[in-house]
Amino acid sequence: MYQRTLRVLVVDDSKLIQTLICDLLEELPDIDVVGTASDGKEAVRLAKSLKPDVITLDVQMPKMDGLETLDAILSDQAIPVIMVSATTQLGGQITLEALDRGAIDYIAKPEGLKEAETTLRTELVRKIRLVADTDVKKVLSIRRERAAKRKERRGKLSLNQEVKTTPPPVAPADLKASDKCIALGISTGGPPALASMFEVLPTGLPPIVIVQHMPANFTKAFAGRLNSLSRVQVKEAETGDILVPGHAYLAPGGMHLEVQKHGRDGGKLLVREGDYVSGHRPSVDVMMTSAVKIYKDRLLGIIMTGMGRDGSDGCKEIRAAGGFVLGQDEATSDVYGMNKVAYTEGNVDRQFSLDDAATTIATQVRRMWGSAAVS
Numbered sequence: 001m002y003q004r005t006l007r008v009l010v011v012d013d014s015k016l017i018q019t020l021i022c023d024l025l026e027e028l029p030d031i032d033v034v035g036t037a038s039d040g041k042e043a044v045r046l047a048k049s050l051k052p053d054v055i056t057l058d059v060q061m062p063k064m065d066g067l068e069t070l071d072a073i074l075s076d077q078a079i080p081v082i083m084v085s086a087t088t089q090l091g092g093q094i095t096l097e098a099l100d101r102g103a104i105d106y107i108a109k110p111e112g113l114k115e116a117e118t119t120l121r122t123e124l125v126r127k128i129r130l131v132a133d134t135d136v137k138k139v140l141s142i143r144r145e146r147a148a149k150r151k152e153r154r155g156k157l158s159l160n161q162e163v164k165t166t167p168p169p170v171a172p173a174d175l176k177a178s179d180k181c182i183a184l185g186i187s188t189g190g191p192p193a194l195a196s197m198f199e200v201l202p203t204g205l206p207p208i209v210i211v212q213h214m215p216a217n218f219t220k221a222f223a224g225r226l227n228s229l230s231r232v233q234v235k236e237a238e239t240g241d242i243l244v245p246g247h248a249y250l251a252p253g254g255m256h257l258e259v260q261k262h263g264r265d266g267g268k269l270l271v272r273e274g275d276y277v278s279g280h281r282p283s284v285d286v287m288m289t290s291a292v293k294i295y296k297d298r299l300l301g302i303i304m305t306g307m308g309r310d311g312s313d314g315c316k317e318i319r320a321a322g323g324f325v326l327g328q329d330e331a332t333s334d335v336y337g338m339n340k341v342a343y344t345e346g347n348v349d350r351q352f353s354l355d356d357a358a359t360t361i362a363t364q365v366r367r368m369w370g371s372a373a374v375s
Contacts, residue, residue: 006132007034009052011043011069012084013061017109020116021056021084021124031128040064044072047079053132056124057103059085059094070098078136080104082127085218092221099191100147102140104131104334108215123215130188130307139189139334146196149355177266178245180206180298180369181259182361183291185284185314187213187306189334191222193354194304198230198248200358205232205365206300207243209251209259209269209291211284213306216254223250241269251282258290267294278310284338288314297322300364303348304328306338315347324368326360327351 008031012018018036025031034050037043041063047055055073059066070081083098083106085091095106107123110116182205186194190212214222220236226248227234235241237249237257243266251257255271262268277283284303288311291299301318303311305328315325327348330336332355342348352360 004030006031006054006128007050007052008032008128009035009037009043009046009050009055011037011040011055011061012058013038014058017058017084020110021120024120024125025128028125031125040066040069040072043069044076047073048076051077052079054128055079055081056084056128057081058109059083059091059098065094067094067098067101070101070103074102074136074140078140080131080134080136082106082124082131084109084124092218093225095218096191096222096225099189100143100195102136102143104134104136104139105188106215106218108217134335142332142334143192146192146354150196150199176244177242177262177268178207179265179295180300180365181243181267181291181295182206182208182300182302182365183259183288183314183318184208184210184302184304185288185306185311185338186210186304187280187284187308187310187335187338189305193328193334194226195229196354197357198226198232198234201230201232202358202362203231203246205362206245206369207267208232208248209237209243209257209287210248211251211257211282211287211311213280213282213310214253216252219250219253226250237269237271239269239271243267243269251287254281256282256286258286259294260290261294265298267291278313279308280310284311285314289317292317292321292323295323298369299323300361300368301325302327302361303339303342304354305333305335307335308338309341311338312342312345312347315342316345319347319349324364325349326364328357329353 010021022033035046081103083103085095086109105127110119223236234248256274258270259267278285325348327339329351332353
């Protein structure tokens, strides 16, 4: 069977990282490094002349930073871009902004040779192969449409002199552990999709446990971002967190997240290391299958945009226990992968559009548990 060679442009102001990436990629028969650049201006020029299949793009560079370079490249041609970011809070924030602007995926920049071998060989190579055939024009269209709707929504709020406020946090110890739960799995395209959804989620929902495939040190910044724009209280999950209504818990990057029994009908969280499951750590399947053991038919599963098949087995377990599963549809998914597998394998009860996600979730919660479940 014919397999095309993927042409990659490597952009990084660190000669060491450039060399590490190039040496690794050039060992592979299906990947060809067609050029390297050390700054944004050179990257834009080479992207135009070389027309690579994939670009790896450093976040922080001289002359033009990663965001400016990304905008310039995507304004000229639809090429899948993987951001390569330092594992700092600033690097994480810039990477999230890059995803909003059209980057397809990202990896954390390795900090040492041992980590470079693991990160680059396992993560970067896999992502280059996965993103190469992404419909970047569709992704850009979806994300720009979302941005326009957010701007319009905020404009209406301003005209009506309404101010969207986040309620003061309530200490989980002061709230009763929930006897219901929402388990959400998402991957590539997830950060912008979750931001769009959380901005309009209502208060009073059962606790939401989230696995978003992300490197370590990125999830804390992402949880903070979701928390800043949502009426739901969002935090990076920690061992011992008790699941309470109106709160969401994001799995830390690079760690599995499990739900354990707390009290008679409630749950609490365990963050742990362990082998990769379904190709990932954290794994959606690990989180969902653990949640099913605690909540059984009191569990709502949600599977959204992402590459691969992680989450399909977990969705199957939820349905088998009497729970319900919602799956994001193809039209509004950056990558119709994980959710497609779950749907085609019969593990999704109903599909939904991202534009209607908040309403669909609230409606399903009311159907399952009554109007008192959502305020």
